[in-house]
Amino acid sequence: MVDLAVVGGGMAGLAAGYEAKRRGLDVLVLEAARPGGKVRTIREAGFVVETGPDAVVRYKPWALALAKELGLEGEIVGTLPAKPAALIYTGGRAHPLPEGLNVVIPSRLGPLVRTPLLSPLGKLRAALDLLLPRGPGGDEAFGSFIKRRLGREVWDRLAAPLTGGIYGGDPEELSLLAAFPQLKKLEEEHRSLILGSLRAMRKRRVSREKGSLFASFKGGLGALTDALARVLGDALKTGVKVEGIEALSSGYRVRTSEGPIETRLLVLTTPAPKTAELLHPLGFAALDALFEIPYHSAATVTFAFNKAKMPPRVGHGILFSRGEGFSARGFTWLDQKWPHRAPEGMALARAYFSGIEAEAEPEELKVLALSDLKRLLGELPPVLRAWVGRFEKGMPAYTVGHTERVKKIEEAEKAFPGLALAGAAYRGVGIPEVVRDGRETVKQLLAAT
Numbered sequence: 543m544v545d546l547a548v549v550g551g552g553m554a555g556l557a558a559g560y561e562a563k564r565r566g567l568d569v570l571v572l573e574a575a576r577p578g579g580k581v582r583t584i585r586e587a588g589f590v591v592e593t594g595p596d597a598v599v600r601y602k603p604w605a606l607a608l609a610k611e612l613g614l615e616g617e618i619v620g621t622l623p624a625k626p627a628a629l630i631y632t633g634g635r636a637h638p639l640p641e642g643l644n645v646v647i648p649s650r651l652g653p654l655v656r657t658p659l660l661s662p663l664g665k666l667r668a669a670l671d672l673l674l675p676r677g678p679g680g681d682e683a684f685g686s687f688i689k690r691r692l693g694r695e696v697w698d699r700l701a702a703p704l705t706g707g708i709y710g711g712d713p714e715e716l717s718l719l720a721a722f723p724q725l726k727k728l729e730e731e732h733r734s735l736i737l738g739s740l741r742a743m744r745k746r747r748v749s750r751e752k753g754s755l756f757a758s759f760k761g762g763l764g765a766l767t768d769a770l771a772r773v774l775g776d777a778l779k780t781g782v783k784v785e786g787i788e789a790l791s792s793g794y795r796v797r798t799s800e801g802p803i804e805t806r807l808l809v810l811t812t813p814a815p816k817t818a819e820l821l822h823p824l825g826f827a828a829l830d831a832l833f834e835i836p837y838h839s840a841a842t843v844t845f846a847f848n849k850a851k852m853p854p855r856v857g858h859g860i861l862f863s864r865g866e867g868f869s870a871r872g873f874t875w876l877d878q879k880w881p882h883r884a885p886e887g888m889a890l891a892r893a894y895f896s897g898i899e900a901e902a903e904p905e906e907l908k909v910l911a912l913s914d915l916k917r918l919l920g921e922l923p924p925v926l927r928a929w930v931g932r933f934e935k936g937m938p939a940y941t942v943g944h945t946e947r948v949k950k951i952e953e954a955e956k957a958f959p960g961l962a963l964a965g966a967a968y969r970g971v972g973i974p975e976v977v978r979d980g981r982e983t984v985k986q987l988l989a990a991t
């Protein structure tokens with residue numbers, strides 16, 4: 543019998559396995575495919591291409607702290623300087639993103655007043671936030687919260703395009719409490735989001751413009767999953783699919799494609815529907831809550847071009863407002879955003895799709911991405927290489943009621959000593975959050991047993 547089995551070797555499972563190994567436990571991480579899960583860095587012919595996630599935010603420290611523990615400090619890279627860093631395409635034109643945004647909230651009045659992204663009326667409506675009283679307590683849809691505080695234009699032209707990619711699907715229905723708790727807190731503590739952001743951004747002292755808000759590694763995010771896989775060594779079993787779980791009088795028996803494994807402690811980091819399927823025979827009381835977490839699809843298409851022949855591209859990328867006729871949600875100019883991503887003389891353009899558009903077949907995704915890119919930039923040189931990343935129903939969405947669902951799941955876990963659920967479905971979807979969740983889950987299991 544091992545001390546701990548972790549099901550799933552994505553970022554959460556690898557972090558959980560690492561935490562257990564660091565504490566001297568006899569651990570096995572069981573991964574059906576390859577280590578990294580959604581993290582899919584491709585390194586070929588001098589290119590470093592992220593077909594999945596692309597960056598970690600620095601102000602959520604857990605992933606970078608882990609990287610430092612693993613000796614990767616010298617590998618951490620920030621984004622290249624760019625001003626403006628990003629644009630938003632709305633009303634048939636590209637506009638620079640106003641400087642000094644706190645998530646989606648303008649934290650400086652100057653850039654808000656000057657931005658051509660909003661109409662004069664839209665700006666006046668946004669400024670009403672300075673005077674409006676606090677709203678009701680409790681949870682609320684993210685879309686109605688932003689419209690209530692800052693108006694419809696800020697929602698349509700700024701907040702929706704900026705957040706549409708984080709969870710996939712429609713950002714309007716997201717839970718304010720679960721998906722953007724920091725914005726809920728701003729209203730509770732400061733009443734006005736703009737005033738609260740002004741204070742918060744002063745403290746943070748990093749900004750998109752300085753290029754230091756986001757970080758990655760010289761070898762891409764795969765550098766972190768590779769390092770975790772190295773530390774885990776034989777404790778990481780890839781190509782091992784978990785097919786069922788039984789509760790023993792003490793511990794669990796995990797049925798895998800390679801035979802059964804008995805374990806004292808068990809952490810499941812699989813996506814919520816898979817976790818529900820595995821827990822069904824055990825009579826887990828919160829199966830409905832697991833199934834109620836909606837999953838949306840996401841996809842990326844990255845093209846390499848001859849840089850000298852490429853039309854000019856501004857900043858790190860561009861986001862599209864809904865209704866502008868693009869299939870993608872936006873483009874990232876990877877060679878302009880990150881150092882060390884493409885061989886000299888090469889340009890990299892990455893399209894991001896989410897929701898129903900992301901469910902197209904890979905060849906169709908390439909056609910859609912290329913047609914969007916031509917519409918945006920005009921005539922293009924020939925595509926030299928292309929990479930597609932597809933994540934069907936790969937992004938959990940934290941819709942209104944998510945925090946209640948998670949409470950119910952955590953309550954149901956108590957009936958199964960030594961068993962815990964971790965990963966992107968519950969307490970944060972970003973890489974920093976799933977790293978924290980994987981490690982914390984192991985610490986809590988050990989404290990409870």
Ligand SMILES: Cc1cc2nc3c(=O)[nH]c(=O)nc-3n(C[C@H](O)[C@H](O)[C@H](O)COP(=O)(O)OP(=O)(O)OC[C@H]3O[C@@H](n4cnc5c(N)ncnc54)[C@H](O)[C@@H]3O)c2cc1C
Nearest residue numbers: 550552553554574579580595596597784965966971972973
């Ligand atoms: C296109 C895209 C872009 C993103 N961009 C960013 C970004 O820029 N920054 C950011 O912070 N986050 C980003 N995210 C989110 C982030 O990548 C994910 O939320 C996070 O990587 C999820 O980690 P996880 O370990 O919880 O789940 P996963 O990575 O999904 O890992 C679950 C693992 O379980 C395995 N598994 C499933 N079933 C079984 C089974 N039966 N037996 C054994 N193993 C099984 C799977 O193979 C998988 O490896 C992005 C996500 C996507 C899809």
